[in-house]
Amino acid sequence: MTDWSKLRDACGAAGHVPALLDRFEADASGVWSELMDHLCPQLDTVFSASFAALPRLADLALSCGGEDRRWVLLAAGAIMACAPSGDDVFEVFSAPIAELHRLTDQCLREAEDAENYVSLLQSLLSFEGVEIWDRCLEGLQTGEYEVDCPHCGVDMFIVIDEADCFSATDDYALREVEKTPLRPSTPEELEGLAKRLHDRALADGQQLVAGGLPYLFGRAACPDCETVFSVADRVSAGQMY
Ligand SMILES: [Zn+2]
Incomplete structure (x- = not known):
């Protein structure tokens, strides 16, 4: 007991x-x-x-x-x-x-x-x-992540939304901003956990979630310095403290 x-x-x-x-x-x-x-x-x-x-x-x-x-x-x-x-x-x-x-x-x-x-x-x-x-994974639910650029350190939003997927350094919810398109992985490029989650979401009929994962496990370009980086790596880096 x-x-x-x-x-x-x-x-x-x-x-x-x-x-x-x-x-x-x-x-x-x-x-x-x-x-x-x-x-x-x-x-x-x-x-x-x-x-x-x-x-x-x-x-x-x-x-x-x-x-x-x-x-x-x-x-x-x-x-x-x-x-x-x-x-x-x-x-x-x-x-x-x-x-x-x-x-x-x-x-x-x-x-x-x-x-x-x-x-x-x-x-x-x-x-x-x-x-x-x-x-x-919650950002797939809310539609956004906040990360910083691995090169210049600028803070930015990564927006993964059904309608639009982009990075932006200004608050896109408040005003018109310059949007830099995200670069999703192809299904063939997904591996490990990303592939497992993607396959599972598809099998479970969760098209929205399956559609967001290639962006989360894809790449983004910094709107300021144009450095291309892995979105998932920056999300992970933000959790290390
Ligand atoms: Zn940068």
Whole structure:
């Protein structure tokens, strides 16, 4: 049995976490934010109680369906996105993580829109221990990334939108800006994780996501100095701190 009083969450001793998980079970979407405030605040910090909650979250994900299951998987995914690749938790909690992965894999095939799909895809990667992309696919959802030029350092937007894909140093949302077209990879150029994600999105019928990935894993030119660079590398570089 887990001795929750010996564990900690964002607020201190974690004795109250089982009751919080009970409330999450009863109302997953309504209690999700509160659960994250305790177990994964800002979606970037975890505590001993966060990982200890994984077996219960796996049970919940199995027993509930539809929307509720998605909220449970996103909670567990947010927690695992904070575990460094190769961390002990992958071994200690291998059984619940495998179950969460299996259920996420199943949910992905049923996801209705691109937004839900991208969130679940990040969860899937977090259960596999994939770094960076377990939290950085979100730009495919929001339609933009902010990166800096590897040569001159200027900050720019990388816009990956159904209608238009470009880089720009000015805020394109506020005014007309000079747009430098992105240079997507061809499907044949995609390899490794990029190819796997692209193949998967196509197989799952997620055309929007599949259409954005060649841009994310393609190249862009700096609007100021014209240096051509890998978009994914600059997104990754922005996560190193
Ligand atoms: Zn530049």
